[in-house]
Amino acid sequence: MDKRNLKGWLYLLPAFLFLVVFMIYPLIDVFIYSFEEGFNFASQSFFGVGTYNYSYILHDPYFLQAVKNTFILVIITVPLSTGIALLISLGLSSIKALRKLFQTVYFLPYVTNTLAVGLVFMILFKPTEYTDGLVNLIISWFGGSTVDFISGPYWAKMFVLCFYTIWVVMPFKILILTSALASVNQDYYNAAKVDGASTFKTFTKITLPMISPSLFYLIITGFIGAFKAYSDAVALFGTNLNTAEMNTIVGYVYDMLYGSSGGYPSFASAAAIILFAIVLTITCINLMVSKKHVHY
Amino acid sequence: MKVVLQNLTKKFPGRGKKSEDVVAVDNFNFEIPDGKLVGLLGPSGCGKSTTLNLLCGLLKPTSGKVFFGEDDVTDLPAENRGVGMVFQNYALYPHLTVRQNIIFPLQNLKGKDKMSKEEMGKKALEVAKLVQIDELMDRKPKELSGGQQQRVAIARALVKRPRVLLLDEPLSNLDARLRLQTREEIRRIQRETGITTVFVTHDQEEAMSISDMIVVMRAGVVQQIGKPQNVYDDPVNLFVAKFLGTPPINVFYGRIKDGGLYIGDGKIADAAGVPDQDVYAAVRPEGFILDDNGPLCCGLSRVEIMGRDISVVSTHDSAENPVIRSIISSESNVNTQSPEVRFSVKPNKLFVFSGQTEDRIRIN
């Protein structure tokens, strides 16, 4: 009996070691850090315990800018990307020819390095020596006036960031929604057809309720993912995001930890916990809403 | 509403580049009289479900036409045909209650047929009463038993007063006892509403018991159409004979020689005027008569007593199957000690089929 117990734990030991050292201990520690005031990295000492770290970052204009950027990003990209993904998935599941090809193409952004392809987006939007960049060229074809997307006005930069974020998250959403649509029994559609339902009615009354679990899963993970946005912004605007006014909450955490303004794990911890609290709240709200609307 | 199928053919493209088209339904001609219950019968893959889908408009025929009454509906999409359909797995919308499921087709009516909420509710209740589920209206499908789900599906198909009611294997998901009960129910509902009804099944007993007419299909080709009893009593080929009847018909390899039908050495029946050839001789289980001087001599395996009847299980060298099953009245005496048993055969329960084409050869 004892030997059996020992054996079970022996198999678990490696996983447990990794988890305790790199997940459980840090998880507790981050809360402690966030309340240790005036923590000094070099001497590993601190002055006292309190909420100063929180009040400091909540008054830090860079943090407030990061919160604002993150919220704008979330509010724009989550509904937009989910909506477009739904549209594309519906289109995909209604065709036969070329379907495999489209699916493969649409999935490509998932397997690309966010940083690397972000650079491509940057040069698409960025002016070169003698031109205003490709996107501006297209804008001017349609008679619009050009704008500097990479170092120009705030809204233009935000547009590029949202655009790239949507481009990056799309493959996952399309994949989940197409498989959700494929798992709806064809008989339901046949029955609706025989019952004389219009295409629109079939969509709202049958398709949507049937895929609502997947849809809400996507919305929830979409919110969580968008709140953690960071590397897309780095790819487009470089590592000095505060100057570019394009920092995100996660970016702020890392900047506080390491980087130009780095060396303050206490501030970083406080920011990370605030982020975690925001994400947790939003997720709970999402779950409550989904309980009401998701069938089954 | 009578339903006419005219030279109806459906081909599906074959898989792979060089393979030929698969003919699912081949040149189907049939006129279903108004208000009848018709069973489409055949083994799986025989094209019966395809036929049903052609009728409801979910599939378009490759050639041929479908008429409802005088109207040519061949190219009319399913949503405009006004048919009711019950799917094999019922296809009840899991997120809607029974009431919402039944009302669903009514909400899709347009123009002058459009109904108010109260009318819809009334109609739904009416049809729910007809299928006896009016007390389950606020449940969700997953809270219902299989039989109840089946009734909801029928109610949903009936609520808009369809011109034609179609049922795809309506009983296959029910257990044996419910199946018996539900098929009577379907018969009753069909009688009460008088709606022309077509249903698909692979279970010959089911088809025989409730249909006004049956259509036996095989590999896309209609084999025989008729009243169930007529088809049973007068099959046109070996396939139909084998497909109908439980226990199944007993098939022997026989031959026609000098104006007589022989199984082994015994002359079973006269076959005057029929040219000599190898044939299949098929005898219904109830077609055997115990007869000590009978021409058919079989090895006796065992006797099973089933109350009213007894079943004699025997063997014969020329039989297609290892056992021959005959059903005789329980008043007969079988000598169970004897190693063999002799039969003579009732002429009207004996069918002869060509050894080559398997088509019926009439010997009397």
Add this chain to the structure above:
Amino acid sequence: MDNIMDYEKIEKSARIRKKTVKTVTYILLGIWAIMVLFPFYWMILTSVKSYSAYNSEYIPTFFTLSPTIQNYIDAFTSVPLAQYLANTAFFAIATTAIMLAVTILAAFAFARLEFKGKNIAFTLFLSLMMIPNELVVITNFVTITDLDLRNTFTGLILPSVTSVFYIYLLRENFAQIPDELYYAAKVDGTSDLKYLLKVMVPISRPTIITITILKVIECWNSYIWPRLITDDSAYYLVSNGIQEIRENGFGRENIPAMMAAVVVISVPLIVLFLIFRNKIMEGVARGGTKG
């Protein structure tokens, strides 16, 4: 007669509508396909334009008549791109290998062995799935710094190993293997470890391949941890490498050469994807999220 006219009208409008819907669908799908593919096209196109040609364009051109591979040569000679690739390959392989060993052992314990505290341990594992990386990365950074493991592969790899989700995925797969096989093996005198390696691992190969590929993708794209833990370019991975190239590479802003580096970085994963397309998509659908 009236009736027949009516039917013809319905049939015709249904046909037309069907055709229109189909055309619009293909156009929309085509537009998105172009949106996805265009950045890749532009990346390859720019990478074969010469530096002077690119910078002297007055209008961006959509093709080039004189492709050059000079940029690729630059990418490998002026900046240590090969070093970055080698680092990333080593990092990905080592991390994935350790992850696999740890995951398989843990999944086996959870799926097959009986021991005290198993259920509590499993619940704990499951709840760890919800912990965001951002929370723990701070302390890990401090830990690794304190251990003097900055700018080492050990420091890069160790915190990247843990993947609770993969343990969960593999456990589910292991749990589906019938008990009879285990009892039969026991009767034959097989040890647990041998049973795990000779029976369970081969049977679960599809899942193991899936998590391997997903982990490799994750490693290849990882940016945040390597950025925190390395500032010596000898230990840069491709993500940090490309950032470094962007900010300090080539001595001037050489966009064509930068694009050449981007192509080189992107190709391995795209090739991997095209080979294991079904496995990857199925694995991601079962619960991968990006990042």
